Amino acid sequence: MQSTRQGWLWNSMRDMLPAILAPFAGIAAALAIIVLILEWQGADPKVAWDYVYEGTLQTSERRADLVSFWMPLAITSFGLVLTYTAGLWNIGVEGQMIMGAIGATWAVRLFAESKNAPLGLDLGRNGVIIMCFILSAITGGLWAWVAAALKVRGKVNEIFGGVALNFIAQTFNMYLVSNGGPWQPTGSRATETARFPDWVRLPTFTDYRRLSPTIIYVTAAAFVVICLIMYVSRWGLQLRAMGKNQRSAFLLGVRTERNVYLAMAGCGALAGLAGSFRVLAPDVVKLSASPSGGVGFLAILVVLLASMSAVLTPFVSFVFAVLSKGGQRLESGFQWDYDLTLDRSLVRVLQSTVVLMVVLAFGARNRFFPPRSAQPVQDEAQIDRT
Amino acid sequence: MLKKLAVLLILAAVVFGGVSSVAPRAQAQDEFIFGVVLVGPKDDHGWSQAHYTAGLYVEANVPGAKMIALESLNSADRPETTLDQVVQEMVDAGAKLIFTTSADFEVDTTVVAANYPDVTFINVSGDDALWGIAPENAGNFMGQMEYGKMIAGCAAALKTQTGSLGYVGPLVDPETTRLVNSVYLGARYCYENYRGMDAAALKFGVTWIGFWFNIPGVTLDPTEVSNAFLDGGADVLISGIDTTESVVVANQRAAEGASVWTIPYDFEGSCAEAPEICLGVPYFNWGPAYAKTVEAVMAGTWTQSWEWNAPDWTDINNPDTSAVGFAYGDGLTDEEKATLAEFVDLLAKGATGEEGGINLWTGPLSFQDGTEFLADGVVATEKQIWFQATNADEATTPEEVTPPQLLAGVEGSTN
Numbered sequence: 001m002q003s004t005r006q007g008w009l010w011n012s013m014r015d016m017l018p019a020i021l022a023p024f025a026g027i028a029a030a031l032a033i034i035v036l037i038l039e040w041q042g043a044d045p046k047v048a049w050d051y052v053y054e055g056t057l058q059t060s061e062r063r064a065d066l067v068s069f070w071m072p073l074a075i076t077s078f079g080l081v082l083t084y085t086a087g088l089w090n091i092g093v094e095g096q097m098i099m100g101a102i103g104a105t106w107a108v109r110l111f112a113e114s115k116n117a118p119l120g121l122d123l124g125r126n127g128v129i130i131m132c133f134i135l136s137a138i139t140g141g142l143w144a145w146v147a148a149a150l151k152v153r154g155k156v157n158e159i160f161g162g163v164a165l166n167f168i169a170q171t172f173n174m175y176l177v178s179n180g181g182p183w184q185p186t187g188s189r190a191t192e193t194a195r196f197p198d199w200v201r202l203p204t205f206t207d208y209r210r211l212s213p214t215i216i217y218v219t220a221a222a223f224v225v226i227c228l229i230m231y232v233s234r235w236g237l238q239l240r241a242m243g244k245n246q247r248s249a250f251l252l253g254v255r256t257e258r259n260v261y262l263a264m265a266g267c268g269a270l271a272g273l274a275g276s277f278r279v280l281a282p283d284v285v286k287l288s289a290s291p292s293g294g295v296g297f298l299a300i301l302v303v304l305l306a307s308m309s310a311v312l313t314p315f316v317s318f319v320f321a322v323l324s325k326g327g328q329r330l331e332s333g334f335q336w337d338y339d340l341t342l343d344r345s346l347v348r349v350l351q352s353t354v355v356l357m358v359v360l361a362f363g364a365r366n367r368f369f370p371p372r373s374a375q376p377v378q379d380e381a382q383i384d385r386t
Numbered sequence: 387m388l389k390k391l392a393v394l395l396i397l398a399a400v401v402f403g404g405v406s407s408v409a410p411r412a413q414a415q416d417e418f419i420f421g422v423v424l425v426g427p428k429d430d431h432g433w434s435q436a437h438y439t440a441g442l443y444v445e446a447n448v449p450g451a452k453m454i455a456l457e458s459l460n461s462a463d464r465p466e467t468t469l470d471q472v473v474q475e476m477v478d479a480g481a482k483l484i485f486t487t488s489a490d491f492e493v494d495t496t497v498v499a500a501n502y503p504d505v506t507f508i509n510v511s512g513d514d515a516l517w518g519i520a521p522e523n524a525g526n527f528m529g530q531m532e533y534g535k536m537i538a539g540c541a542a543a544l545k546t547q548t549g550s551l552g553y554v555g556p557l558v559d560p561e562t563t564r565l566v567n568s569v570y571l572g573a574r575y576c577y578e579n580y581r582g583m584d585a586a587a588l589k590f591g592v593t594w595i596g597f598w599f600n601i602p603g604v605t606l607d608p609t610e611v612s613n614a615f616l617d618g619g620a621d622v623l624i625s626g627i628d629t630t631e632s633v634v635v636a637n638q639r640a641a642e643g644a645s646v647w648t649i650p651y652d653f654e655g656s657c658a659e660a661p662e663i664c665l666g667v668p669y670f671n672w673g674p675a676y677a678k679t680v681e682a683v684m685a686g687t688w689t690q691s692w693e694w695n696a697p698d699w700t701d702i703n704n705p706d707t708s709a710v711g712f713a714y715g716d717g718l719t720d721e722e723k724a725t726l727a728e729f730v731d732l733l734a735k736g737a738t739g740e741e742g743g744i745n746l747w748t749g750p751l752s753f754q755d756g757t758e759f760l761a762d763g764v765v766a767t768e769k770q771i772w773f774q775a776t777n778a779d780e781a782t783t784p785e786e787v788t789p790p791q792l793l794a795g796v797e798g799s800t801n
Contacts, residue, residue: 055475061474065467065471069465069466069467166603167603170603170604174596174597174604174605178557178558178596178597179557179558179594179596179800180558180789180800185785186785186789187560187773187784187785187787187789188493188559189489189490189492189511189512189559189560189561190489190490190491190492190493191490191557191596191597192490192493195493195497209501210468210470210471278465281468283468283469283470283471284468286493288461289460289461289462289490289597289601289604290460290461290462290465290601290604291461292465293461293462293463293464293465293466294462294465295465321466324465324466325466325467328464328466328467329475332454332456332475335454335455336454336479344427344457344458344463
C-alpha cells in the first residue's frame with residue numbers, strides 16, 4: 001500500500017476528471033456544430049436561441065404546452081430504462097405507444113360513448129379515465145409481451161420483432177381511423193376518430209386548457225416506481241446483471257427469460273400509458289393517424305443519452321422536449337420574422353447531433369481514459385456497450 | 387454519481403443558461419397578418435404549395451397583408467404540436483385571419499375557432515359552416531375542382547392507347563370520391579364521343595393510399611401504387627394526392643422507353659417535373675378567394691359563408707378570377723389540345739346554361755353497389771354533387787348523408 005494522500009488524490013482526479021468533462025465536451029461539440037449549421041443556414045444562433053426560449057419557456061402557456069409534450073416522452077423513457085438496462089433493444093416501443101393509444105380509445109368507446117358502449121356500465125368520468133389508463137397499459141404491455149415471446153420462444157431478435165410489430169400497430173391504427181374504418185365516424189373527412197365526449201375528458205388546469213394535471217401525477221408515480229425498481233429492488237439488480245452478461249446472469253441463478261418478459265411488458269405498459277396521454281390530451285381527445293408520431297423513437301435517444309440512468313431520464317427528456325417544441329418555434333420564427341426558411345428536418349438533426357456528440361465523448365473517454373476503479377459504476381459499464 | 391451530477395448541471399446550463407429576452411420585432415402599423423396552416427410541405431408541387439402560392443398572391447395584391455405560414459402540420463411530421471397550439475402561436479404573432487387548409491383540420495378548426503371569437507377562420511374544403519356546426523367566425527370555401535378533374539379525365543381518354551387509366555387516390559371521403567367520379571365521367575364521355583370507343587371498355591382503377599400524401603410506414607407508398615398501375619397495363623397515371631410521386635414514376639418509365647403519360651393535381655406548375663409526358667394539370671387557383679377573404683376581414687365586412695367557387699368560364703386560367711384551371715401539358719398533340727378545348731367549351735356552356743352544353747352530372751348514374759345515384763334525366767343538385775349522395779338535400783345533419791360511393795364502372799373500393 002504505497003498510496004500516499006497525494007497519490008490518492010491523483011488517482012481519483014484521473015478517474016473523475018474525464019468522467020466530468022466528457023459530457024461537457026460532448027455538449028460543447030454539439031453546440032459548436034449546431035451553431036455552424038445555423039450559420040450555414042443563414043440564421044443568427046443568438047436569435048435562434050431566443051426563439052427556442054420563447055417557444056418553450058417564456059410564457060406560462062408555452063410551458064404548459066411543453067409539459068404536455070414532455071410527460072409522454074418522459075414516461076416512455078422510464079419504461080425503456082428497464083429494457084435497455086437489461087440489454088433489450090426495445091425498438092418496438094413506438095408500436096407499444098400506438099397500441100396504448102388504441103387501448104385508451106377503446107376504453108372510451110366501451111365505457112363512454114353511448115352509441116358504441118356495448119357494456120352499458122356507468123363508471124363516471126374518473127372511472128372511464130382509469131379504465132383508459134388500465135386498458136392502454138394492458139394493450140401496450142401485451143404488444144411488448146409479443147416481442148418478448150418472439151425473442152424467447154422464436155429466437156427473433158427484439159429489434160427485428162419490434163420493427164415488424166411497429167409496422168403492424170401503425171397499419172392497424174390506420175385501418176381503424178381511415179377510409180371508412182370501424183372507428184372513423186360516418187361521413188368524416190379527417191383521418192381520426194370522433195372527438196371523445198366532453199364528460200370523459202381529463203381535468204385541466206384553470207389557466208391552461210391544454211394541460212392536464214392527471215398525466216403529471218401518473219408520470220410522477222411511474223418515476224417513483226422505476227426508481228424503486230432500479231435503485232432498491234433485487235429485480236433492478238438482476239436486470240443490470242442481464243445487461244452486462246445475460247449468460248452469466250442466468251448461470252448465477254437469474255431467471256433471464258422471465259425477466260425478458262417482465263421488463264418488456266413493464267416498458268410496454270408505460271409506453272401504452274404514454275399513448276393514452278397522447279390521445280387524451282385536452283387539445284387532441286381523439287385517435288389520429290399517427291398517435292405516437294415518433295415520440296417512442298425519441299425516448300430511445302433519451303435513454304441512450306441518459307445512459308440508462310433512471311434519475312437522469314426526466315431531465316434529458318425535458319431537454320428533448322425543449323428541442324422539439326423550440327425547434328418548431330425556431331422554424332416559424334425565422335420564417336415569419338425574417339422570411340428565412342430553415343430545413344424542416346433541422347430539429348431532428350439538432351437532436352441527433354446532441355446525442356451523437358455526447359455518446360462520442362463518452363466513447364472517447366472510455367477509450368483514452370478507461371476508469372481504473374476495480375468495481376466500475378454500473379452505468380459506466382453500459383456506456384461501453386453504447 | 388458525479389458524472390450524473392455533471393450531466394444534470396450541463397443540461398440545466400443548456401436550458402437556462404442562454405435565457406435572454408427576445409428582441410421585439412417591429413410590426414408595421416397598418417400590417418394585416420393572416421396565418422396559413424398547411425398539412426404538407428409548402429413546396430410539395432401540389433395541394434399545400436397551391437395554398438402557399440395563394441398567400442404570396444395576397445401579399446402581392448393586397449397592400450399591407452402579410453402571411454405567416456406553418457407547413458407540415460400532421461401528427462406524423464409534427465408530433466410535438468397541435469392545431470390549437472399553432473393557432474395560439476399565430477394569434478400571438480398578430481394573425482387576425484387563419485386559413486386551415488386540410489380536411490384533417492376541419493373538426494379542430496371548428497373547436498378552436500370558438501376560443502378565438504375575434505379571429506376569423508377559414509377551413510378550406512370543409513362544410514361545417516354549411517351545416518351550421520361552425521361558430522360564426524369560421525367559414526369554408528372550396529374550388530369546383532370537379533370540372534378540372536373532368537377535363538383531366540377527358541385528356542387521359544384522348545391519349546390512352548391501352549384503354550386503361552390509373553388513379554392514385556388519397557383517402558376516401560365525399561370530396562375525393564367526387565373527384566374520382568368526375569375524372570371517370572370526363573374520361574367516359576371523351577372516350578365515347580371523341581375516340582369513338584365503347585365506354586364500357588374503358589378500364590379505370592383507383593387505389594387509395596390512406597392519407598393526403600405518403601407517410602412512410604403509415605400509408606401505402608404512392609410510388610409502388612403508381613408502378614403497380616403501370617405494370618397492370620395502365621398507360622395514364624392520374625394523381626389525386628397532394629404530392630407528385632405518380633408523375634415521377636411515369637417519367638422514369640417514359641425514360642425507359644414506355645409509352646406512359648401522367649396528369650398531376652393541385653398545383654399549376656406541377657407538370658414541370660415531367661413536361662414531355664404531362665397531359666396537363668387541373669389546379670386550384672386559391673389566390674382570388676384568399677384575397678377576397680383578407681380584404682373582407684380587413685374591412686370588417688366578412689360574414690360566415692360556405693362557398694364553392696366556380697372557374698371563370700370566359701377563361702378558366704385567368705389568375706385573378708378563376709378558382710380552378712387546367713394547364714395544358716406538352717404531352718398532348720395540338721389536335722388533342724383542340725379537342726380538349728372543345729370539351730371545355732361544352733362544360734362551360736353546360737355550367738352557364740347555354741344551349742348545346744353538357745352537364746355530366748346527369749342521370750342515369752348509379753353507384754358501384756348498384757344503387758341509383760341519379761335517375762334518368764335528373765340533374766344533380768349542388769349538395770348531391772358535393773356529398774356524392776342522393777339524399778344530400780334531405781339530410782339535416784352530416785350523419786344522415788349516405789356515405790359517398792364510386793360510380794359503377796370505376797374499379798376500386800370505397801372502404
